[in-house]
Amino acid sequence: MKVIATNIGKATTVVWNGETLQTGIFKYPTKKGITLNLETVMDDTIANRKVHGGVHKACYLFSKDQYPYWQSKYPNLKWDWGMFGENLTVEGLDESELRIGNIYRIGSALVQISQPREPCFKLGIRFGDQRVLKQFIDHGCPGSYVRILEQGTVNAGDELVLETESENTLSIAQFYKLLYDRKKDADLVQLAVDNSALPQYKRDRFAKFLLK
Numbered sequence: 001m002k003v004i005a006t007n008i009g010k011a012t013t014v015v016w017n018g019e020t021l022q023t024g025i026f027k028y029p030t031k032k033g034i035t036l037n038l039e040t041v042m043d044d045t046i047a048n049r050k051v052h053g054g055v056h057k058a059c060y061l062f063s064k065d066q067y068p069y070w071q072s073k074y075p076n077l078k079w080d081w082g083m084f085g086e087n088l089t090v091e092g093l094d095e096s097e098l099r100i101g102n103i104y105r106i107g108s109a110l111v112q113i114s115q116p117r118e119p120c121f122k123l124g125i126r127f128g129d130q131r132v133l134k135q136f137i138d139h140g141c142p143g144s145y146v147r148i149l150e151q152g153t154v155n156a157g158d159e160l161v162l163e164t165e166s167e168n169t170l171s172i173a174q175f176y177k178l179l180y181d182r183k184k185d186a187d188l189v190q191l192a193v194d195n196s197a198l199p200q201y202k203r204d205r206f207a208k209f210l211l212k
Helices: 064-073 121-127 132-139 172-180 186-194 200-211
Strands: 002-009 012-016 019-023 027-029 034-036 059-063 088-091 103-106 109-116 144-150 152-154 160-164
Touching: 002 034, 012 121, 059 064, 064 088, 064 132, 109 152, 109 172, 121 132, 172 186, 186 200
Parallel strands: 059 088
Antiparallel strands: 002 027, 002 088, 012 019, 034 152, 059 144, 103 109, 103 160, 109 144
16 A cells, blocks of 8 residues: 555635534645644644544545546546545555554554544535435445554655554454444454454444344
């Protein structure tokens, strides 16, 4: 896997359902690299810290390989890297092979795969169409957030080097499907509950399914 673009966004004011609000979803490629801090990407905008940023969502990765699919669905948009609000556009990112808990060196930063991206209405604002949310969920390639284990700088062209593979085999793709499946696979639920790289509140949520 290789970083194709590093992206950050400035606060953008939008009107949603009659309410004026700010968003950081409008991210664009930087000329220089970006610095990954423990809870944020330096100089990036996080408008709502309740659902973005923090230890488990410090930086968002999305696959370059998914862009052609979405460009074919939305050909009239002005396309650039960062379209999905990702900080790192990554070539070769495959959610089915990306285990939650894997640890990678990217540039001088050390990161751990933490959880998939769950889309909200702000992705619909970026695309100008709220139908993209269901399409995004159904497509099953959400990208991944990472936890920052060692702060550092990442540049376009940097490789993601696997340093430690998680013994827990739950992948981003499997967990993403599990989030939205009405009937939960008990084996995957157990993997989620046992995966210490997932946020505790998500593990607690899935533990309830084991009691049914």
